[in-house]
Amino acid sequence: MFDRIFRIFLILLPWSVLGTVFLGSKLGIPGISFFKEIFLIALLALLVWDFWKQKIFPKFDILDYLIGSYIGYLVIITLVNGLWLASLVYGGRYDFEFLIAFLIAKHGSTLLKGTVAQYLKIFLLSASMALFAGILVRFVFHETILLHFGFSPNLSNWSFGGTPPIYHGIDGARIKRFQGIFDGPNPAAYFIIIYIGLLVHYFRTKKAHHFLIGIWIMVLFGLIFLTYSRSSIIGIIIGFLILIAFSLKTIWYKYKKESTYIIVFLAIISGLFYIRYEGNIDQIIMRTSSSKGHFDRAMTGIERFKEHPMGQGLGTTGPAYRYVVKLADTPIYGGKIENTEDYYIPESWYIQQLVEWGIVAFVLFCVIMGMIAWMIFPLSPALFTAFIAVLTMNLFLHSFESVYISLILFLIFGVFVGKRKK
Numbered sequence: 210m211f212d213r214i215f216r217i218f219l220i221l222l223p224w225s226v227l228g229t230v231f232l233g234s235k236l237g238i239p240g241i242s243f244f245k246e247i248f249l250i251a252l253l254a255l256l257v258w259d260f261w262k263q264k265i266f267p268k269f270d271i272l273d274y275l276i277g278s279y280i281g282y283l284v285i286i287t288l289v290n291g292l293w294l295a296s297l298v299y300g301g302r303y304d305f306e307f308l309i310a311f312l313i314a315k316h317g318s319t320l321l322k323g324t325v326a327q328y329l330k331i332f333l334l335s336a337s338m339a340l341f342a343g344i345l346v347r348f349v350f351h352e353t354i355l356l357h358f359g360f361s362p363n364l365s366n367w368s369f370g371g372t373p374p375i376y377h378g379i380d381g382a383r384i385k386r387f388q389g390i391f392d393g394p395n396p397a398a399y400f401i402i403i404y405i406g407l408l409v410h411y412f413r414t415k416k417a418h419h420f421l422i423g424i425w426i427m428v429l430f431g432l433i434f435l436t437y438s439r440s441s442i443i444g445i446i447i448g449f450l451i452l453i454a455f456s457l458k459t460i461w462y463k464y465k466k467e468s469t470y471i472i473v474f475l476a477i478i479s480g481l482f483y484i485r486y487e488g489n490i491d492q493i494i495m496r497t498s499s500s501k502g503h504f505d506r507a508m509t510g511i512e513r514f515k516e517h518p519m520g521q522g523l524g525t526t527g528p529a530y531r532y533v534v535k536l537a538d539t540p541i542y543g544g545k546i547e548n549t550e551d552y553y554i555p556e557s558w559y560i561q562q563l564v565e566w567g568i569v570a571f572v573l574f575c576v577i578m579g580m581i582a583w584m585i586f587p588l589s590p591a592l593f594t595a596f597i598a599v600l601t602m603n604l605f606l607h608s609f610e611s612v613y614i615s616l617i618l619f620l621i622f623g624v625f626v627g628k629r630k631k
Contacts, residue, residue, distance in 0.1 A: 273312065361374045
């Protein structure tokens with residue numbers, strides 16, 4: 210049963226946004242967005258039952274203790290600051306639910322009867338269909354078809370309690386950013402980066418498919434470009450640079466020719482990009498007003514951290530604040546109550562965590578991410594590169610707030626780590 214539920218969960222997660230928007234907005238099913246938590250609770254209950262039935266105690270390692278300490282600190286600092294159930298539920302959903310999923314998959318790997326490749330195949334089939342559906346939405350049926358599934362017609366504008374807009378644009382550039390069937394261009398880029406990492410890992414030894422997979426990967430990088438997500442481009446570059454630094458000797462002796470082809474290809478693409486968007490480079494890349502807004506919000510977050518270096522508790526900043534903080538209790542920021550979003554959204558996952566958790570949990574979080582990356586590198590350099598790209602994106606965004614994508618990533622991490630000895 211654990212194995213079956215896990216497989217179904219992997220199939221459903223790529224369709225999470227489309228399914229929950231349609232079932233919630235169109236069919237009026239309440240609480241449908243919590244289906245992910247229902248699956249996690251079911252998996253956890255089955256795992257605990259199996260341990261109890263066999264009268265064994267799970268074997269914890271240093272990573273388990275670090276994650277336990279990290280979650281425990283978040284709960285304690287939240288209670289110390291006088292915050293209760295809403296903060297723990299909604300704050301925990303964004304801040305550590307994906308780590309619980311990691312632990313479930315890691316310790317439940319003995320109940321997963323298939324190989325790592327079999328679970329990757331299940332996910333990649335579902336994710337490929339989701340991406341293909343997104344391509345159809347953008348290039349065949351156009352984004353207005355999403356209105357029939359409950360998406361919002363308010364272009365580039367999302368409001369709390371509402372549904373995602375059918376697409377986002379860039380002010381002054383007359384550009385529609387690709388988001389497919391996801392809830393925004395940045396989550397779409399996040400999803401595609403993880404998908405590419407898993408795709409490359411799965412087909413790494415299947416040489417007969419390398420040409421077709423190479424073409425598909427070029428299409429995927431094109432989709433990432435069409436999201437116009439600057440953080441994802443920076444993340445991909447940093448991920449590749451770190452991978453190259455770790456693998457320089459292997460690349461020099463085995464892949465000099467392939468590396469030359471890649472460099473030439475990237476140079477050509479960069480040149481074509483400049484020619485095509487020469488008149489809009491500033492609006493597309495610099496986006497002065499957007500960049501200034503990101504910077505100002507980040508500085509506000511740092512000031513909040515300085516005021517409470519040990520943390521203010523879950524839900525006091527980031528996306529969860531909308532469920533936790535009462536507007537009547539909100540400081541009037543910048544002279545206008547409407548500007549409170551600038552007070553609570555620091556535009557960086559790490560600054561958000563400094564405000565919520567403080568320096569202690571922040572260090573724990575960085576150590577945990579570093580350990581997972583260190584474990585994944587020898588198992589899958591491709592997935593390691595994707596993970597570094599996502600961690601880099603979080604410098605400029607709250608990427609982990611896309612719960613459905615983070616669950617995909619850390620469930621698969623859990624399977625990799627849990628089965629590594631086998």
